[in-house]
Amino acid sequence: EAGVAQSPRYKIIEKRQSVAFWCNPISGHATLYWYQQILGQGPKLLIQFQNNGVVDDSQLPKDRFSAERLKGVDSTLKIQPAKLEDSAVYLCASSPSPQGGPEAFFGQGTRLTVV
Amino acid sequence: GEDVEQSLFLSVREGDSSVINCTYTDSSSTYLYWYKQEPGAGLQLLTYIFSNMDMKQDQRLTVLLNKKDKHLSLRIADTQTGDSAIYFCALDGQAGTALIFGKGTTLSVSS
Secondary structure (H helix, E strand, O other), X not given: OOOOEEEOOEEEEOOOOOEEEEEEOOOXXXXXXXXXXXXXXXXXXXXEEEXXXXXXXXXXOOOOEEEEOHHHOOEXXXXXXXXXXXXXXXXXXXXXXXXXXXXXXXXXXXXEEEO | OOOEEEOOEEXXXXXXXXXXXXXXXXXXXXXXXXXXXXXXXXXEEEEEEEOOOOEEEEOOEEEEEEOOOOEEEEEEOOOOHHHOEEEXXXXXXXXXXXXXXXXXXXXXXXX
């Protein structure tokens, strides 16, 4: 079974530029998550989708971050404009269960550096 | 909101047992998890325990849950250099939604 795929693996941009990350979850998984992991910290949820609907985006900085999951499969996370403090690893995860649970699987992440 | 605390570093010698501890504030989680993260890699689910259990053993891993003290621990028997990584404690959020992670414990294993 293929895992959660993310691209790109690495991205370096200047502040105020925009960037987009892509995630392809495990086939058939209803729930998709985007987490932000700042160096030295644990991952923090940005947004949770169930199919193509948003379940929780309470911690998403909506003035600069946006995410979509068209057709309930792939998802993109965008930052516009980026700030230095957005430097982090962005992790995508998926789960077959609408309520998460122990079957959540993580991708390898996209490491973003904002200079 | 939920707060998950872990000690930041643990150093052990190869062959010894490692015990990584985690404390949390909210007792409404259904599952409690341990994830492993190696440099440059994503998160790997090591093991998890259902909230109505006290202990779970899985080969070299033993998870202990003390709900009264809101304390979760991971014991790794016969620790190997390949176990060197960051270990994260995580809990379900309320209503079984997204995971809430601690800051991670860096385990360093010396030969």
